[in-house]
Amino acid sequence: MIAQVIQGDYYSSVDRDQVELHTQALICVDQQGIIDRIVEPGDRDYAGIVQQAQREGRLIKAADDQVILPGFVDMHVHAPQWPNAGLALDLPLEDWLQHYTFPLETKYRDPAFAEQVYPTLVQELLNNGTTTVLFFGTIYNQANLILARECMRQGLRSLIGRVAMDNPDQTPAFYRDESSETAIGDTESFIHQLTDLGSGNALAPIPVITPRFVPSCTDETLRGLGQLAQKYDLPIQSHLSESVWEHHYAIERFGKHDAEVLDQFGLLTDKSVMAHATQLTAADRQLVKKRDTALAHCPISNVYFGNGIMAVKELLHNKIKVGMGTDISGGYSPSIYDNIRQAVMSSQIRQDGVAPEDQGVADSRISMKNAFYLATVGGGKSLHLPIGAIKPGYQADLQIVQERFQQVTDNADNRFERLLYQVHRDDVRHVLVNGKLVK
DSSP states (O other), X not given: OEEEEEEEEEEEESSSSOEEEEEEXXXXXXXXXXXXXXXXXXXXXXXXXXXXXXXXXXXXXXOTTEEEEEOEEEEEXXXXXXXXXTSSTTSOHHHHIIIIIXXXXXXXXXXXXXHHHHHHHHHHHHHTTEEEEEEEOOSOHHHHHHHHHHHHHHTOEEEEEEEEOOOTTTSOTTSSOSSHHHHHHHHHHHHHHHHHHHTTOTTOOEEEEEEOOGGGSOHXXXXXXXXXXXXXXXXXXXXXSOSHHHHHHHHHHHSSOHHXXXXXXXXXXXXXXXXXXXXXXXXXXXXXXXXXXXEEEOHHHIIIIIXXXXXXXXXXXXXXXXXXXXXXXXXXXXXXXXXXXXXXXXXXXXXXXXXXXXXXXXXXXXXXXXXXXXXIIIHHHHHTOSOSSOSXXXXXXXXXXXXXXXXXXOOHHHHHHHHHHHOOGGGEEEEEEXXXXXX
């Protein structure tokens, strides 16, 4: 039974290098919010489907100067940091965490503060065409559940992690788990609480095991979280080789890179998503590939805190899963569009180098098609969800965007590049999740 028909021009990735334009296609969505079929203008039943959908009030038609795209998948958002977006990005990572981030996150001890912040965050993400988000929460379960309720209320697909952080050497006394037992016990409680909260809801949030990163956690907590992930067969998220400081911290403490540390504790799996990865060595990349772990590319944030540029093209060439993240608030913008553009720019810098004595890394530049793939299909594959593409069997998570201008002589590729470089928040006119209008 077809519940909704969306008509218009749409782009969707075929693979990491190819994007396909379908002109005036019908995206037929069933009652579960899944794309049942795509009907092209030349198909025999095209006109009949349009007429019936119009008659029954089930047709959404994109205007001639609008384009349908898959909803974006944001692989890395620190939900509690939204009020700090754009603040203190000139500081080193460790100073920024201690003086800005941790003091803000402790405010979520008060549920009223979460109630104030999270509705605006969820709305802003949807307004920018993002339909699925992998969230870091706080150490406070009640605040994390408020975030989950808000995602379901507004229609945002979400995965949410209760942050674990108990290492007294790297976390402040005013904001950390009292012990490893607390970190593990409260994480397990959150798994059950979130599962109960989402029971029966089509957009039930998925719980995620979330060690903040290696410096924040004791060995006991890392080990316990790995065991929880195995026990409940859950996704895992953390940071991996985020900066020079974090990279060297793991070496000094463990005598090995943080990829090996996470793997040692069972936290590098095919359901893991690790953010940043700007400092990966060839051996690290090989381990990530062996474990089929996904990486979240956060290009804006990496400019400020990454001390490097992720080797996106090399990772894709080696068939490592890569998606896109905004990294609020290390990234100032909640827009995946902004991060897509920065991903292309940063790759050009990686290829060309930054000074006469730095000749860069050959063949590093990615295309707009590559970046779009990361933001859509790459995210879906990384999260093991049928999202990020417009094709039968996938969730009808879509955005309808306004073209600023279109040249009559544009071919499909030119039109696509112009669109991706120029779309901003106000150009995202409609957003659908599970085939239902949420903007």
